[in-house]
Each structure stands twice: as structure tokens, then as C-alpha cells.
Amino acid sequence: MSSDFNRNKTKDINYTLHPYTNLAIHEQEGPLVICNGEGIYVWDEHGNQYIEGLAGLWCVSLGFSEPRLGQAAAKQFDAIPYTHTFAHRSNEPVIELSEQLISIAPESMAKAFFVNSGSEAVDTAIKFAWYYNNGLGRKEKKKIISRRRGYHGVTVAGGSLTAIPLMQNDFDLPLDRMIQTDTPNYYRFGESQETEEQFSTRLANSLEELILAENPETVAAFIAEPIMGAGGVILPPHTYFDKIQKVLKKYDVLMIADEVICGFHRTGNVWGSDTYDIQPDMVTCAKQLSSGYLPIAALMISDDLYNVFKDLSQKHGALGMGYTYGGHPVSAAVALETLKIYEERDMLGHVRSVSPHFLKRLDEMSSSSLVGEARGTGLIGGLEIVADKDTREQYPAKTKVGAAIAANALANGLIIRGLPGDVIGICPPLIITESEIDILFDKLEAGLTKTEDQMK
Ligand SMILES: Cc1ncc(COP(=O)(O)O)c(C=O)c1O
Known part of the structure; x- marks a missing residue:
């Protein structure tokens, strides 16, 4: 200065x-x-x-x-500034971070896969939903449903789920297989005389109609931010996720909770999924994972998915997925220190x-x-x-x-x-x-x- x-x-x-x-x-x-x-x-x-x-x-x-985050980075730079997590490699900070993250994650989460941004985490979730269904022999079950005004990044696939016109117009998005359902904004879209609960019921019915119209055998996953952030800070109406998840379960559609904004205490609980009683099959997180100091994001998955991936690895020899900087040791060390600070300072x-x-x-x-x-x-x-x-x-x-x-x-x-x-x-x-x-x-x-x- x-x-x-x-x-x-x-x-x-x-x-x-x-x-x-x-x-x-x-x-x-x-x-x-x-x-x-x-x-x-x-x-x-x-x-x-x-x-x-x-x-x-x-x-x-x-x-x-926050000085401790810079110090954690410097310490890791001294130890080893780069290694990767591709093809059966790992590093100490990423192992510790995985364990730490899973220990505080929504209950069903079992494994964490590290990437560099929220968009990459969402893209990976899409690929994993497809991979999972291929592993189960459900070759047609591939469509992903997001909500109008949902924000899930800007990459070709994640940007196809970001149902905000500015982010799609003239980018030739959304891609096929990406479909949209209603925005859960009761203030704007609730009808007169309709209670919040009735509004939630209407949206759950509308989701069910969409899944039926598309054919449930073709619908792989639903992605939602617990609170829609960049689309206008939209809080789910009362009973919304409860009703939506019943529909998803009925048609065997995966629930992806996009916790990129909500994760790590933002909503007054560790996860937005805790706040709104969401039981996800996959969770994306980023941003507050490292307090934004270095790029790092994660996709967490349940054992149910992981076991199918293990079987697929027998077939393919390995999981054909990873990034040069995914699980970067310096970013992981900073994320780990961030989680320690959250805990120490309550x-x-x-x-x-x-x-x-x-x-x-x-x-x-x-x-x-x-x-x-x-x-x-x-x-x-x-x-x-x-x-x-x-x-x-x-x-x-x-x-x-x-x-x-x-x-x-x-x-x-x-x-x-x-x-x-x-x-x-x-x-x-x-x-x-x-x-x-x-x-x-x-x-x-x-x-x-x-x-x-x-x-x-
Ligand atoms: C909920 C959500 N998902 C995904 C993303 C994309 O993250 P990134 O900008 O790190 O690619 C964002 C970014 O704001 C987000 O808010």
C-alpha cells in the first residue's frame, strides 16, 4: 500500500x-x-x-x-507447490480436506472430488449423473432439470442450466437434454389467494407434469440452489423442497444441491440443505470453501453413486475425469485453513x-x-x-x-x-x-x- x-x-x-x-x-x-x-x-x-x-x-x-490464509498458502508452497489428483495421485492437504469436508457434509455425502470453480463442479455433476445412469444401464436417462432464474455457472453444460437469458442468449444455450421448470418466487408468481404451501404444491405438480411429459425414463437429475442467489435471492416457499423431493424420488431422479453460495454457514446452518431439509445425491460447493482466497470447488457424491463408479472403473480401468489443477495442494491447504477458522471461531x-x-x-x-x-x-x-x-x-x-x-x-x-x-x-x-x-x-x-x- x-x-x-x-x-x-x-x-x-x-x-x-x-x-x-x-x-x-x-x-x-x-x-x-x-x-x-x-x-x-x-x-x-x-x-x-x-x-x-x-x-x-x-x-x-x-x-x-485474514492473515492465516496467506500463511497456510506460503507453508504449502514451501512443502510442495504442485501435485495433482489425476489417475491415483493425491496430496496431504487434499486428503485432509476431503475428510474434513465429508465430516461436515450433508449426511448422505461420502466422497469429494475437487475442481477449480463452481461451474466445473456443476459440469462434473452433470457428467456424473450421466455416467451413473450408464453404469446402471439406463442409457436414456440423461435430461437435467434446472429452474428458471437458477444460476449454475457459465460453462457450456453448467451455463445450459443457468436459466437466465443474459447468460444464454446468443451463446446457443441451453444444450439439448437441459430443461427448465418454474422459479419458486412466491412474491412474484404466487397467485392471489394462493398460500405459500399451495404455491409449493402447484410447483411440485408442474415439475411432475414436466417429468411425465418428457418421460421419466429420460430424466436423470434436478439441480437447485437451496436459495437462488444470482437469480434474485429467492427463498424457497414453505414446504417446497419437501414436495419437490417427493416427486424426484417417485421418478428416480437425482437431487443435486448447488451449495456454491449457500454452503458454509451462509444460511445460518452449515449447508442450505440443512436449512431446507434437502437430502441430496450430489452437492456442489465452492466460494466460501476457501473464503474466495484461492480457486477451489468440490463435488460431493453419495455412496450410491460411488459404488456404481467403482464398478465402472473395472470396465474402463479408471475414472476418466480430472483437471490439471483439481485438488491443487495450495488451494486445498487454504480451504483446510478456512474450515479450521470456521470451527475455531464458531x-x-x-x-x-x-x-x-x-x-x-x-x-x-x-x-x-x-x-x-x-x-x-x-x-x-x-x-x-x-x-x-x-x-x-x-x-x-x-x-x-x-x-x-x-x-x-x-x-x-x-x-x-x-x-x-x-x-x-x-x-x-x-x-x-x-x-x-x-x-x-x-x-x-x-x-x-x-x-x-x-x-x-
Ligand atoms: C449457485 C452457483 N453455482 C455455480 C456457480 C458458478 O461458480 P463459478 O463462478 O465459480 O464458476 C455460481 C457462481 O456464482 C453459483 O452462484
């Missing part, structure tokens, strides 16, 4: 919206260039301070200055203790005329923005109201994100304290008030 760096400097910068991306940009200088960080704060190249209200990309759980207890204050302040944002619904759990929240609270009518897309709120918050020293469906996403580092939560929401409130004035 340069000696003249002023951490608390605030400049009156005018942010504007990028014409194509809708992101807030500095008028003259293009992208926001983040240079430094400490705790929940980051600083840009001009010395402006921001609260990272989205923990980077929903990942920096331990904040931007991160789960911390999230549970500050969450009520976070949710209270989130709820207070409903007093803004722009906020139709404030929703959240643990330390993740969303504000659904509307033009009219009574009718729930939204602003026309060209108004870019979500981006305007994000830009006004940014000018006020808060990074948050406008998500599809005009939702503002809030997902701060897990280490945030009650007083920092207050600062965050004071800034957000100011951003909302300014946007209200602009919308008038």
Missing part, C-alpha cells in the same frame, strides 16, 4: 450505468478497480472506501485481510448471533416505496424492487432501477448488486458485526432514498 494511501478518503465521484452491462461505472475511468482490503472493507484505486456488501462474488466469508454461532439484526435491518428497507419485498435468512438478503407496492408492478427494463440503486449505493461507499428481476442482493462477509451491519444498511437506505427521488 502506498504511503499516501488514505483509507477513509471519500470523493464525490459520479457513477453512471454502463450502457450494456447495467453496472455502475466511473464516468471517466471505466471499471471499478479494487486495490486493497481490510475486514469487510475494500478500497479502490482512488482511495475510496466501500463495504463489500456482496463479499466479492458471494465468497469472501472471512473478509479481505462462525456458525457468529452468523446465528448477528443474523436477527441483519434481517431486522433488511426488513426495515421495506419502508422504501421502491421495496416490494425484503427477504433473507442467515446473512443473505434480497430486496425486490417494484414501481407499485400494491400491484407489485415492476419498472420497465429500460429504467434499470436495480442498477441505479447499486450505483447510488456505490457512490455512498457500499458495493451491492442489482440482480435479474430487479432484486438487490446483499451477502456480506460472514465476519460482519452488528455495528457494521448498521453501517451497511444506513448506506443502502441512503442509496434507496436517492433512487426514489430520481424515479419521481
